[in-house]
Amino acid sequence: MTLRRRLLLAGAAVLVITGLAFGLVALVQRQYVLAQLDARVTSLVGDTKTLVAVANKAEDGNPAAVSLLSEAYVGVLRADGRLRTVMAPVGDPQLAPRLLGNERDAGPVTRGTTGGAAERVRVEVAPLGGQRYVVVAISMAPVEQATARLAVALGLAWALVALAAILVGHWVDRHGLRPIARLTEAATGVTASGGRTPVQVAVSDPATEAGQLGQAFNTMVATAAAGQEQLRRFVADAGHELRTPLTTLQGYSALYAAGGLVDEDAIADAMRRINAEASRMNRIVADLLDLTSLGDPSTLSIHPVNLSTVAEDLAIDLRVREPQRSVTVTTKGDCVVLADEDRLRQALTALIENAVKYSPAGSPIQLQAIRAEAQVRVLVSDSGRGIPQSELPKVFDRFYRVATAGPSGSGLGLAIVAAILSAHGGTCGVESVPGSGSTFWVLLRAATSE
Ligand SMILES: Nc1ncnc2c1ncn2[C@@H]1O[C@H](COP(=O)(O)OP(=O)(O)O)[C@@H](O)[C@H]1O
Numbered sequence: 001m002t003l004r005r006r007l008l009l010a011g012a013a014v015l016v017i018t019g020l021a022f023g024l025v026a027l028v029q030r031q032y033v034l035a036q037l038d039a040r041v042t043s044l045v046g047d048t049k050t051l052v053a054v055a056n057k058a059e060d061g062n063p064a065a066v067s068l069l070s071e072a073y074v075g076v077l078r079a080d081g082r083l084r085t086v087m088a089p090v091g092d093p094q095l096a097p098r099l100l101g102n103e104r105d106a107g108p109v110t111r112g113t114t115g116g117a118a119e120r121v122r123v124e125v126a127p128l129g130g131q132r133y134v135v136v137a138i139s140m141a142p143v144e145q146a147t148a149r150l151a152v153a154l155g156l157a158w159a160l161v162a163l164a165a166i167l168v169g170h171w172v173d174r175h176g177l178r179p180i181a182r183l184t185e186a187a188t189g190v191t192a193s194g195g196r197t198p199v200q201v202a203v204s205d206p207a208t209e210a211g212q213l214g215q216a217f218n219t220m221v222a223t224a225a226a227g228q229e230q231l232r233r234f235v236a237d238a239g240h241e242l243r244t245p246l247t248t249l250q251g252y253s254a255l256y257a258a259g260g261l262v263d264e265d266a267i268a269d270a271m272r273r274i275n276a277e278a279s280r281m282n283r284i285v286a287d288l289l290d291l292t293s294l295g296d297p298s299t300l301s302i303h304p305v306n307l308s309t310v311a312e313d314l315a316i317d318l319r320v321r322e323p324q325r326s327v328t329v330t331t332k333g334d335c336v337v338l339a340d341e342d343r344l345r346q347a348l349t350a351l352i353e354n355a356v357k358y359s360p361a362g363s364p365i366q367l368q369a370i371r372a373e374a375q376v377r378v379l380v381s382d383s384g385r386g387i388p389q390s391e392l393p394k395v396f397d398r399f400y401r402v403a404t405a406g407p408s409g410s411g412l413g414l415a416i417v418a419a420i421l422s423a424h425g426g427t428c429g430v431e432s433v434p435g436s437g438s439t440f441w442v443l444l445r446a447a448t449s450e
């Protein structure tokens, strides 16, 4: 059952129950007032002597006695069945009850009238002795008026409850149910488009649960769409990058098939180039695989790693590989971080490789591991060509290479560095002065407090 139908049923139930409760109140109140009227009738009937005396005095014209019984009709029913009025109420002098003959000793009953203004009366008939009966009747008009007034008041109260229920229902529908219906529609739309259309829903009130759901939905759809777009670009870029070496391989095999490679030297040269291109493809594929697995921080094996030691280690390797360069290491403070050591080495090695690749042979390279408050920063500085200011924001993008970078390289190195740092909850960046050198840095939270 839908929430809307449930709310509708609950509202209807509330209205029916309040209606019944109000009806019950009216009924109980009517019974109570009627019981009071009956008590008055019965007490008058029981006091026959007074009645007769009052009747006699009333006939004598005693106004005090008349006012005492001003509301009651008193009559005497004779053995022949004729009713003689002894006294009528002051306000309704013509009043006479319509007796059916079965009222004797029956207690107070409701009867119509044969005269007077009142339409219905409460009557009690009791023996007076000598086959005579006293008949006392009191108009029911006050009881009926009181009941009617109460019924009107309760009816109005019920209408107010109904109005409140309708307003609450409308409010809940507007702020709770309609946004959910819109959300369902939007979600269906997104599914129908295969997730390609990032449909957004209008969020009317972010303070409501429905509003928050709408916001969460919008964020989710936008994130999913961005992820899809990223994936699409990734595949396009990867395809584009792999096509170049493939074209070269195809070119050499076609050349060979056409008999274009005639002597030993030409074949050896072709083989060398084929091998170089295959290695390049291999590197690209390995880097791509790295990039995809790096997106998942759960693949990291996290341990305390001292980045001063790692920097010194990497410097030793670099000195062996590049003996003509001056490689300096500066460390400051406690540089232990919680990280996957292999991955961090991979990132720093990529930065060092770039420093080597994009600076003249023999120029100095500087490594620094520096503790600053709760963070550890590792810097790799070279005195190379630097990077133009306009290119700086893009160098960490996948496959991005500065136009003057030269032929070797896939443009994935810095993207891998950025992915490794982001998987560790760290950051990386670069400062560069074209013509005089670049400093790449990575920043991680320190494992210990200082
Ligand atoms: N130390 C550096 N000095 C100058 N340019 C650099 C340096 N490091 C990276 N770059 C530039 O950033 C680009 C992206 O680097 P990277 O992602 O490692 O790709 P690749 O080295 O394969 O070209 C490089 O092509 C180069 O133009």
Ligand SMILES: [Mg+2]
Binding pocket: 350, 353, 354, 409, 411, 413, 414
């Ligand atoms: Mg590189």
